[in-house]
Amino acid sequence: MSVGQAPNRRYTTLKRGAVVFLAALTLGLAYPSIGRAATAGEADSSGVNLEWTLLAGFLVFFMQVGFAMLETGMVRVKNVTHTMAMNIVVFAAGTLGFWLCGYAIQSGFRWELLCLRGNPAPAVLALFFFHLMYMDTAATIPTGAMAERWRFLPFVIFALFMSMILYPVYAQWVWDHEHGWLARLGVTMGLGHGHVDFAGSSVVHMVGGGAALVGAYLIGPRLGKFRHDGRTNPLPAHNVPMYMAGALILTFGWFGFNTGAALMVGDAVSARVAVNTILACAAGAFASMTYTWILYKKPDASFLCNGALAGLVAITAGCAYVVPTAAVLIGAAAGILVIGSCLTVERVLKIDDPVGAISVHGVNGAWGVLALGLFADGTQGDGLNGVPGGVAGLFYGNPSQLAAEAIGLSANLLWVLPVTLVFFLITKRLVGLRVMPMVELQGLDVPELGTVGYQIEDPKFSENRYRYADPRPASVPPNLGKVFTIQVEGIDLDVMRKIWSDHCQIGDRPPMSEFKAVYPYMTTVRENRFRFRGGEPETVRTSLERLFQEGARGSPVKARVEEAP
Template sequence: MKKSKPSFLGKKYLYTLILLFVFTITFIPSHSFAQDPTGAKTGTLADIDTSAVKTLDTISKAKDSSTAKLAEHISQLASTVHSIGDADGHNKIAINIMWTLIAGFLVMFMQAGFAMVETGFTQKKNVAHTMLMNFLIYAIGMLGFWIVGFAIMFGGSLNPATLGGAPGVSSHEVIIHLFGKDFGIAGTAAYFLNSKVYDVGVFTLFLFQMVFMDTTATIPTGSMAERWTLKSFIVYGFFISMFVYPLYGNWVWGGGWLSALGTNFGLGHGHVDFAGSSVVHMVGGVAALAGAIVIGPRYGKYGKDGSVKTIPGHNIPMAIIGTFILAFGWFGFNPGSTLAGGDLRISIVAVNTMLASAAGAIAALFYMYIKGGKADPGMVANGMLAGLVAITAPCAFVTATSAVIIGAISGILVILVYNFVDTKLKIDDPVGAFAVHGANGAWGVLALGLFADGSYGDGWNGISGTVKGLFYGDYKQFIAQCIGTITCFVFVFVVMYVFFKLLNKVIPLRTKEADEIAGLDIPETGVLGYVD
């Protein structure tokens, strides 16, 4: 069939419409809007307070120079400045609160990473059980911290300046007087987040610190996996979130005695831990070690002749993905600990965190090659996690080069400690929880005492001047770090070891042998993680 060509008349109408459109957009006036494509002019005084703009405009145009009018203008100006200051302060705190909450949301997501790492490194028959422990600790820990943990940890100093403060709830600390000095032991305000602390800043701090606490509480789920009864686990969850973590946390972050080693004894800035190498990771790692000792090794792990049997994890890809999630969440963990979106040190913290994690992974890889082994994905992942744990305390105080050194050492340390605990001490820790979190948590706070370069931390713990480590001229800071590390290990290990021993007499820690051999999914949860 022959196609018909468009008529000349049709083309004429088309051309006419095009010309009319061009003429319209070119010559007919249209409304004009203020534009700022670069953003340089966006955000002015008018965006803070319109009444302030009117007042300033009135004063600038005033022609009456009499004394009375001048006094009136000055009064108006003072009121305007105060109004602008209030608005600016409100915006500053709003930025800090939003930053801290978003960082807290990232840390909360780390719980998924822990669940995947620990489940991937354990056996297929215990998937539902291991996942459930990691899930439950979030809910259990949150309620325990809400009931009393937050009050013990921060009830003596609930006045975070970066979050706007909380009038009337500071200075509620239990004090012991020794050697002519005050030793803060525990806070006493904010139980159940009661009406006396009904404050946006306090609630922001609660959320951020609660997710940190949950990180601590979930660590022993890895070291005691595949043989821990859920009933005893629930009791443990409340105990560590209500008492153990908050007490040590108070001593370091809540105005307690370790933070006062500088003001009381001249030991640097006291025990310094920026984001929790000791407060979070070492507490969890040492608790994991105590629990693994008390509960004993999995059946078949160690032979009567002293041989060590490797019990491989069932899903390495799951563990690797979990490691990536944890590394991602660490951007909330470390940079978020500024509690201030306006503290531009955030960028230093974030980059140091990345570098240390990379150095930890590569150092672990190279160490395995040097020792004649193969590239074990689990150990490479643990090397990255070890680097993250170690840099958590010093991340804001060290250079990029120091961050790489700290991370590289941690990548080797995690393998050495894991092998020592597993083969020499015969302590069964399925995921290497103590090696990753306990040993490298200790290394992290000690590294701060060595590598802090004096570029940050003026006023930290009430001490003027920046934080400097041994390599930069302040050996006393290293002493403070050693005291805090030793205190953490002794306090947490003794308390948790005794707790697990006593709990075992009331509610058995360990499942029945037959259940452990068959798998804990059905006996403990009633469902299979995988339905074959």
């Protein structure tokens, strides 16, 4: 291949990706009928109902504090500022994107709602505020799955993409009761009441979880997460009380998340929603605790929190349509499912998800809509989506409702996964996704944001300034060993970095003899060049070559010595 062909091939790939992205986007935007439609339910214009809608939105916004504490507590101390900042900026960028065009798309393509032009009615403004909080939740989910290696700029671009395109399109399909094609499945195809999702198991959590899955897969695992033999290394959370407190805050906010979807005060369904929400949360937490107790001989704190959140995610779709007993079953199943899913994502798929967002939101969001299709009892939802009678599931004599839920689930995957994949590929090509390895090893707080998360020492005292002065180059070499460089060829740089990182981790087996022969003399690494001071160059070269040959699995690896100038 000539030198000029590589850029052309990259340009062709980028152009094809853009065509696929635009085609999927055009399909998503053009499929629904164009016309005026309600926005996710009609809000009463009376003062008390508007106040209830706004109060519920305030509670959902407070969930952002829970997400920030949960994710920040679960990352390492060198990345706390970066993780916390993402949870603030996702709200800022997402709000502006939703205001620009996201709300207009979700409302049934009411273009007069672009930028909330004119003087919208109070009910429209209240609905904008409430559904903005839903969108913000979906946009926040991938920040946990991609934490500790996601560059800040592409993250900001993603927040705009989620708020302006990805979330509003699917929300319109489900919550536009007059024109959303998934909502109208009951009228157009006779499938129950169409795809029903009371408060967002699919609209919010599957959309966010699907984007998290694609993003975590493309960005790759954190350095040191997986060893060269495929086994995982634990990268412990830096603050367990912080993420447990975050889980409790999320639980509190979830009452506004679910009961607020009724958009009315005093509605008979509100009490059922609140009770089902707390029952599913409790059942999920208890089931996860019990299962890890049996599996590991003691309960696990992180799975205790994720079990509670999984129960909340799973009940979100059907909290108005199932009896309390069914809510307990749904939550308990979610508590078990989140553990199996987390272990599968990490050990089988080799996807690094620091907070378990893919399993909590994506997998249990899917379980939530299917559970509605199974357990809905037929006492609520008369006339929903233009279909008379209550919403009833398979166990109450209506298998078509389960079919509608399955179609909505499939449509979610077919929309979110490919569109997000192309978006991330284009973003990766244009601005990149992941920080450099040296930045990741140092931590993202200072290189990305210029701020350390915790100031442990008081800079006012002079002894601290001198004790922690920046290191300076030595005026005399530490030893009189010969300086030389070894260049490694025949192995992909990412594979080489992973092998070297794996060998640098503390494990349950002693380091290889080749590693021990190399490591004491190494000073710096730059791409495929290793610089050494001391040691016999030929011995070091041979050991380094064998070290990488072991992990390259068949690829011929060659190392050659470059003498220092």
